[in-house]
Amino acid sequence: MKRPVMKLIQEVDTRWNSTFLMLQRLFKERQSVGAAVAMLKTDVRPLSSEDYETAAACLQLLAPFYQATVELSEEKRVSESKVIPMTKMLMLYLHDTKGKIGHNTTTLLGQNLVSLMQKRFDTTENQTALTLSTLLDPRFKTIGFYNQVQAQTSIKRLTAQCSQLMRCTPPDTLTEEQPSTSAQPAPENPSSTYLWDKLDRDASEARRARNATADATVEVQRYLTDPPLDRSEDPLVYWLKHQNVYPHLFQLAKLFYARQHRQFLASELSQNVEKL
Structure with a gap:
């Protein structure tokens, strides 16, 4: 038939997309397979046109799943933030296509x-690592x-993380100090005594917590x-370009992306060991 020699692919349970x-x-x-089956003179029934129509329809439905697994397998930068968006797009595709x-x-x-x-994937959007990775992916x-x-x-979870980072991080450790929405602390009263020390410390901590929450809300909403x-x-x-614009979110992004990078390196190391 003057066609290039192509072997049929066998389905394997442990191989993605097989x-x-x-x-x-x-x-x-299909033409080569049909001709080969006819020449073999066996009891194997050749596939009908309806069988091939079924295969074509299944391929159309499964194509996005193939694309998703290939893209995630080839990803060398950040993959965790793609899980939720990919799941969303696959679900939308199925709902839109299955009846058409x-x-x-x-x-x-x-x-x-x-x-x-x-x-x-019912709980995917409840998992902190996946949800924050998605939010921190500017795409x-x-x-x-x-x-x-x-x-x-x-968003509330991200704001809480950002607020906690603000309370724990001195301003001079960030790349650029951000203007605070908080009020200036009241001047010390020279006549204060030990009577009010504990209350004053508690009040000061409460003000810092409230101010950090307000500042975190502003930074997250701007982003x-x-x-x-x-x-x-x-x-x-x-994030490298915007580390001075969103300094606390930049710190959080580094944490999540560094974790994914370590996982990627560990996966590559495991694959290389298996090849030895």
């Missing part, structure tokens, strides 16, 4: 995929969330109101 790749190769080589393909098998497959994703922020109620909860980056841009470059 089902998709098997169906893709089978559909692409018009194939019974694919409709059932779509329903099963929705059910499994809801079961497996996604709140638009990456499927549930906007969870997005608002995550969130900035337009998101294009998805092709590098979030690490963004």
Whole structure:
């Protein structure tokens, strides 16, 4: 048939996307497969046109899952912040597509995929590491969330983390001191005695906590109101450029991105050891 020699791909339970790749190769080589089966003179029934239509419809439904796994596997910068947005886009795609393909098998497959994703990823937007990574990724922020109620909860969580960092970090350790929304402390009263020391310390701590919360709210809201980056841009470059604009969020971003980088290096090391 003057076609390049292409081997069929076998489905393997432990290989990601092996089902998709098997169906893709089978559909692409359907003419060659049909001719080969006819020449073998065996009892193997050749696939019908309806079978290939089913395969094509399944491929259309599974294509975004293949794209998602390949993209995450190839990611060398930050991957954790993509989990929630990818889950959202897959769910939206399934809801939008499963009823439009018009194939019974694919409709059932779509329903099963929705059910499994809801079961497996139901708590994804409740996990602190994933939600804060998504918010701190300037490409996604709140638009990456499927549930906007969870997005608002995550903003409160991020603000609390930022506030805690402000209370624990002296201003001169940051790249640039930010203007505070807090009031200036009252001057010391030279006539004060030990009678009021404990109360004064408690009041001072309460003022610092309140001021840190207010300052953190301002910094987080300023960051969130900035337009998101294009998805092709590098979030690490963004934070390097904005470390003086959002100094406390920059510190938090470093913590989350450094953790992901360590995980990536550990994964690469494990893969290299397995090859030895």
